[in-house]
Amino acid sequence: MPAELETVERVRRIDVDQYRYGFETIIESEKAPKGLSEDTVRFISEKKNEPAWMLEWRLEAFRRWQTMQEPTWARVDYPKIDYQDLYYYAAPKKKPELASLDEVDPEILKTYEKLGIPLREQEILAGVVRPEGERRVAVDAVFDSVSVATTFQKELKQAGVIFMPISEAIREHPDLVKKYLGSVVPTSDNFFATLNSAVFSDGSFVYVPPGVRCPMELSTYFRINERNTGQFERTLIIADKGAYVSYLEGCTAPQRDENQLHAAVVELVAHDDAEIKYSTVQNWYPGNSEGKGGVYNFVTKRGDCRGRNSKISWTQVETGSAITWKYPSCILRGDNSRGEFYSIAISNGYQQVDSGTKMIHLGKNTTSRIISKGIAAGKSQNTYRGLVSAHRKALGARNFTACDSLLIGDKCGAHTVPYVEAKNASALFEHEATTSKISEDVLFYCVQRGLSQEEAVGLVVNGFVKDVLQQLPMEFAVEAQKLISISLEGSVG
Amino acid sequence: MSALLEVKNLQVRVEDREILHGLSLTVNKGEVHAIMGPNGSGKSTLSHVIAGKPGYEVTGGEILFKGEDLLEMSPDERAAKGVFLAFQYPVEIPGVATMTFLRTALNAQRKARGETELSTPDFLKKVREVAASLNIPQDMLRRGVNVGFSGGEKKRNEVLQMALFQPSLCILDEMDSGLDIDALRIAADGVNALRSSDRAMVVITHYQRLLNYIVPDYVHVMSKGRVVKSGGKELALELEESGYAQFEEQAA
Numbered sequence: 001m002p003a004e005l006e007t008v009e010r011v012r013r014i015d016v017d018q019y020r021y022g023f024e025t026i027i028e029s030e031k032a033p034k035g036l037s038e039d040t041v042r043f044i045s046e047k048k049n050e051p052a053w054m055l056e057w058r059l060e061a062f063r064r065w066q067t068m069q070e071p072t073w074a075r076v077d078y079p080k081i082d083y084q085d086l087y088y089y090a091a092p093k094k095k096p097e098l099a100s101l102d103e104v105d106p107e108i109l110k111t112y113e114k115l116g117i118p119l120r121e122q123e124i125l126a127g128v129v130r131p132e133g134e135r136r137v138a139v140d141a142v143f144d145s146v147s148v149a150t151t152f153q154k155e156l157k158q159a160g161v162i163f164m165p166i167s168e169a170i171r172e173h174p175d176l177v178k179k180y181l182g183s184v185v186p187t188s189d190n191f192f193a194t195l196n197s198a199v200f201s202d203g204s205f206v207y208v209p210p211g212v213r214c215p216m217e218l219s220t221y222f223r224i225n226e227r228n229t230g231q232f233e234r235t236l237i238i239a240d241k242g243a244y245v246s247y248l249e250g251c252t253a254p255q256r257d258e259n260q261l262h263a264a265v266v267e268l269v270a271h272d273d274a275e276i277k278y279s280t281v282q283n284w285y286p287g288n289s290e291g292k293g294g295v296y297n298f299v300t301k302r303g304d305c306r307g308r309n310s311k312i313s314w315t316q317v318e319t320g321s322a323i324t325w326k327y328p329s330c331i332l333r334g335d336n337s338r339g340e341f342y343s344i345a346i347s348n349g350y351q352q353v354d355s356g357t358k359m360i361h362l363g364k365n366t367t368s369r370i371i372s373k374g375i376a377a378g379k380s381q382n383t384y385r386g387l388v389s390a391h392r393k394a395l396g397a398r399n400f401t402a403c404d405s406l407l408i409g410d411k412c413g414a415h416t417v418p419y420v421e422a423k424n425a426s427a428l429f430e431h432e433a434t435t436s437k438i439s440e441d442v443l444f445y446c447v448q449r450g451l452s453q454e455e456a457v458g459l460v461v462n463g464f465v466k467d468v469l470q471q472l473p474m475e476f477a478v479e480a481q482k483l484i485s486i487s488l489e490g491s492v493g
Numbered sequence: 494m495s496a497l498l499e500v501k502n503l504q505v506r507v508e509d510r511e512i513l514h515g516l517s518l519t520v521n522k523g524e525v526h527a528i529m530g531p532n533g534s535g536k537s538t539l540s541h542v543i544a545g546k547p548g549y550e551v552t553g554g555e556i557l558f559k560g561e562d563l564l565e566m567s568p569d570e571r572a573a574k575g576v577f578l579a580f581q582y583p584v585e586i587p588g589v590a591t592m593t594f595l596r597t598a599l600n601a602q603r604k605a606r607g608e609t610e611l612s613t614p615d616f617l618k619k620v621r622e623v624a625a626s627l628n629i630p631q632d633m634l635r636r637g638v639n640v641g642f643s644g645g646e647k648k649r650n651e652v653l654q655m656a657l658f659q660p661s662l663c664i665l666d667e668m669d670s671g672l673d674i675d676a677l678r679i680a681a682d683g684v685n686a687l688r689s690s691d692r693a694m695v696v697i698t699h700y701q702r703l704l705n706y707i708v709p710d711y712v713h714v715m716s717k718g719r720v721v722k723s724g725g726k727e728l729a730l731e732l733e734e735s736g737y738a739q740f741e742e743q744a745a
Contacts, residue, residue, distance in 0.1 A: 444546050445584045449594075449654065450572040450602035459597060463588030463637065 032089035038062060041198050044089050048167045048201070051174060061187040061197035068191045074354040075383045075415060076323050078296060086261060088199045088232070152216065159215050161245075162207040166234055169205035176207055180238055184267035184304045184331070192263040192298040192325075196232045200265065203233035208243035208274075217473055219248040222264075235266040239274035241307065246277040248476055260285075262321075263298045272307030272334065277315070279472055280328075281480055284320035286487075291350030291379075294322025301328035305337035305366075313340040314357065315471045317480040319487040322351060327385065329358035332366035332394075339368040342471040344480070346487045347380030347412070356386035356417075361397035361427070370401040373465045376412035377488055383415040390427035397427040405435040406464050408457065408488065458485040495560045497522050497693050498543075498662055504553035505535075505542055512538045514718040515554065520662070523690040527704055527729060528697045530715035531737045536697045537581070539715075540664045544578040545571050558662070573605035577660035579651040581667040586638040591650065594638045595620060599657060623656045627683045645676030652683035663687070664695045669703040681706030701733040716740040 032043045041062050045055040070081070156163050162173060170177050187197040204220045222233055239245050262284060268276050278301075287294025297320075303312035314328040330339025341357035359368035368388065376382035382405065390397040405414035416433050438460055446456035462469070462481060469477050498520040505513040513535050520526055530536050542549050543556060545568035556563040563571060586594065600610040611619070624634060627649050639647050648668060655663055665684065669677055684707055688694070696707055704712075704726065712728040713720045714737070721740045722728065 439584070440547065442584045442586060444568065445580065446586075446598075447568040448544050448546075448572055448578050448580075449598035449658075450569050450605065451598060452567075452569050452601070455597070455601060459589055459594070460586060463586055466588040 031087045034087055035084040036062075036086070036088055036199065040088050044199055044201055047089065048170070050167075050170055053174075053178065054170055057182070057187070058198050061194050062199075064188055065191070065194040065198055068194060070191050074325050074385070075381060075417075076325060076352040076354050078323050078352075081261065081296070083195075089201055155215065160209045160212055161214050162205065163218050164205055166203045166205040166236060167201070169236075173205075173207070176238070177205070177236070180236055180267070180269055181234075182267075184269060184302050185265050185300050190300060193265050193300040196234060196263050196265045196300070200232045200234035203235045203264070204237075204247075205235075206237040206245060206247065208239045208245045210241040210243060210271075212240075212243050214243070214245040217246050217248055219250070221250045231260070231262045231264070233264045235264070237267070237276055237278070238269045239271065239276050239310075241271045242273045243271075244275045246279070246473060248279045248281070248473060250281045250283070260295045261298075262295050264300070266299070266301040266328075268303035268312055270303065270305050270307060270310035270312050270334075270337075273309045274307060275311040275313075276303065277313045278303070278328070279476055280314075280316040280318075281472075281476055281483065282316065282318045282320055282324075283483060285322075286320045286349060286351050287322040289349055291322070294351070295320065296323045297321035297326065298323075299326040301326065302331065303329070303339070304331045305334050305339060305363075307337070308334040308363075309336045310334050311338040311340075313342070313471070315342040315468065316344070316355075317468075317472070317476075317483065318343070318345040318353060318355060319483050321353075324351075324353040324355050326355045327357055329360070330368060331360045331362065332368065332397075333362045334366075335363040336365050337363055338366065340471075341368075341370045341372070342468040343372045344375070344465045344468045344484070345372070345382060345384075346375045346377075346484060347382045348378040348487055349380060350378070351380040353381070354383040354385055356384045358387040359389070359399055361388075361390040361394040361399070363394060365396040365398075366394055367398045368400075370399070370403075371467055372401075372403045373468055374403070374405040374414055375408065375461060375464070375484075375488070376405065376414045377408035379411045381413045381415070383417060385417040385419075387419040387421070388429055388431075389419075389421040390423055390429075392423040395424060395426045397422075397424075397429075399427075399429045401429070401431045403431075403433040404464070405433075406461065407435065407437045454485075457488060461485070461488060496520060496557075497559060498695075499557040500539075500543075500554070501557070502554035503539075503542070503551065503556065505538055506550045506552050507538070507548065511552070512549075512718055513542075516715075516719055517554075518713065518720060520693045520695060522661070522693055524711065525688065525694045525696065525707065525709045527707075527709035527712045527726075528695060528715055528720075529699070529701075529712060529729065529732060531699070531741070534715040535718040536715055537666055538718075540578055540666045540695070540697055543571075543664060544568060544576060569601070570605065572658075572660075573602045575661035577655055577658060577663050579648075579655060579663065579665045579668060581670055583639050583647045583651055585640045585642075587640050589638050590635055591638050592620065592634045595634075595654065595657060598654070602658060620653075620657065623653055626686065627653055627656070628679055629653055643676075644671035645673070645679070648672060648676065648680045649683065652680055652687075656683065656687060659692075661691060662693050662695070664697065665707075666697050667699070668696070669698060669700065677703070678706060701729045704729045714740055 032040055038059060041058050045058055185193050187194055206218060208214050237247060268278060270276050284295035284297055305312055312330050316328060318324055328341060332339050339359050345353045345355050347353045357370055370386060372384050374382045374384055384403050388399045388401060403416050407414055414435055418431055420429050422429060442460060443456045446459060447453060461484060469480060472480055496519045500516060500518040503513050503516045504511065516539065528536050551564055558574060596616055603610055629649055633646060639650060642650065668680060696709060709726050712724055712726060714722040
């Protein structure tokens with residue numbers, strides 16, 4: 001069955017207001033007291049059994065955060081967040097130190113099963129149902145503030161790859177963490193990143209040693225379950241000289257009337273000749289059809305092409321969240337390094353998206369490429385905000401940017417805010433932008449050929465985002481395609 | 494035996510203006526009807542209303558297709574029932590490969606009719622056969638639907654879809670517009686190959702020229718939202734001589 005048809009099949013089974021990941025898991029959980037203070041920071045650090053240097057690092061961030069103002073420059077509008085009215089730590093009551101998957105609370109495993117995430121590596125390893133040639137994916141699952149399970153640890157260890165919850169890495173590989181944590185996104189970087197530095201509870205840590213090509217895709221699934229709980233995960237990925245790693249993250253949350261806060265930080269470091277490919281399918285709860293509820297997503301993601309000939313590629317499919325504030329960026333420090341940003345940002349209902357990238361060219365002959373596809377439907381607002389800059393020493397810097405926006409209906413908005421700064425004459429930057437509407441004529445052409453209205457929209461949109469979808473790893477591309485059509489459910493007719 | 498298409502006293506409005514004022518037309522299986530008339534006579538409106546394009550309000554009359562009330566059906570249901578409109582200006586759909594579009598559409602129609610979907614090898618075989626007969630290179634099928642196609646290629650793509658879907662009623666809206674003689678001949682040959690006793694065609698055109706290639710059984714002249722004269726194929730030649738002016742007065 002062609003993917004488009006399958007997509008629409010799925011859409012049909014879903015009500016307009018139905019977010020398919022909107023269930024809640026009832027498990028006992030342990031929370032820090034509500035509100036944020038030095039005590040909260042100490043509580044989290046203690047829960048994680050952290051060494052003293054880590055606590056100091058957090059406290060310094062917290063003190064700095066208290067002096068900072070929430071940024072207001074993005075084109076998003078939301079009621080003021082009361083940071084004292086949130087829980088900053090929630091963990092499933094069971095001990096997080098688990099010897100095997102069998103010790104994970106079965107309720108949590110059920111949740112991940114519902115989400116379609118293959119945590120049970122033994123079943124996958126048994127290979128009974130695995131189709132020929134399908135690649136395996138190692139998964140780290142983060143439930144509220146705690147990583148509950150990481151699969152394929154043994155096999156990765158053989159290859160020398162470290163893939164574990166960052167809370168464990170702090171204890172087991174303190175030298176690596178000390179060296180790299182905060183080296184790309186410093187604790188002072190911005191309001192949300194600083195908050196994250198103070199209270200982050202878990203996330204994934206990846207280290208790929210020199211010359212190693214990571215034998216499988218690495219993946220993390222994030223799930224916010226608890227009410228009134230912020231999720232602050234921290235991801236740190238290091239590709240040493242000549243290493244390669246492809247990493248995927250997926251995010252979902254239950255359907256709730258109140259807003260949930262998510263402020264993550266992701267840091268990538270690529271040394272000489274290394275390559276990191278980072279893909280995201282973000283599907284946090286977007287709120288209902290009246291704009292009530294949904295996740296506030298304030299994320300700082302940055303990659304540092306530290307070595308010569310290094311490469312970092314971001315691919316994102318953003319369909320969820322009530323508010324998205326997210327600019328995965330590349331610092332092109334090493335000569336001949338390359339940064340890429342491929343993005344599909346879809347907004348429907350009352351969603352507000354302000355997303356884009358920064359390509360900072362510092363090294364010689366650095367190149368970057370930005371392909372952004374924004375799709376706005378319903379009453380949503382969708383903004384692309386991007387910066388391309390060339391330092392005066394970045395001789396021969398090259399950038400190509402293409403920003404395309406597609407509007408569905410006449411109550412939504414698409415905005416493009418590109419900043420371009422070239423401080424040397426040899427830089428060559430190209431920028432293309434288009435805005436279009438799905439026209440009645442195109443839809444009628446499709447339905448005249450037998451497609452339903454929804455199939456027609458799905459087909460046109462999938463055509464519009466094709467260049468970006470091709471950048472996703474296969475198993476994610478199919479999922480993303482389905483997600484796109486589901487997100488646009490109810491946008492026509 | 495009932496007619497394939499029966500349009501009875503059809504009245505259609507666009508916004509506040511009545512475009513068709515009681516139009517009637519009967520088309521039987523196996524017949525080719527030409528509808529001629531000047532700009533603004535309502536030819537394209539008729540084709541759009543039959544295919545179900547939004548924006549038209551039917552204020553009176555009815556359309557029966559295979560004895561069923563066509564106006565009750567959504568446009569995709571009409572397509573599955575066998576109504577095909579070859580567009581005057583086929584649209585471009587960037588990023589959607591022609592091949593993907595053809596398969597999605599064909600399978601949607603088959604599914605609506607309760608038939609099984611065509612397997613990939615069967616589908617490819619079928620498309621290649623039809624494409625070859627229309628001089629459509631494989632490369633064109635891999636490109637986005639109509640993206641960067643010449644006028645002739647776009648029209649050939651319409652005929653390709655007609656051949657693939659095998660509809661029982663083909664409406665060709667101004668098929669000759671924007672085509673040079675060679676392109677017209679290829680497209681018309683494709684259409685003629687699809688003439689059969691099971692299928693009817695309604696050919697809408699300004700000019701008699703097209704009817705040299707697709708020879709109709711009946712010719713209807715439209716003026717100001719009505720059929721003002723019907724006859725055999727010789728009526729088209731007569732029009733070529735005398736023009737539409739005589740009918741304009743008659744209709745008014």
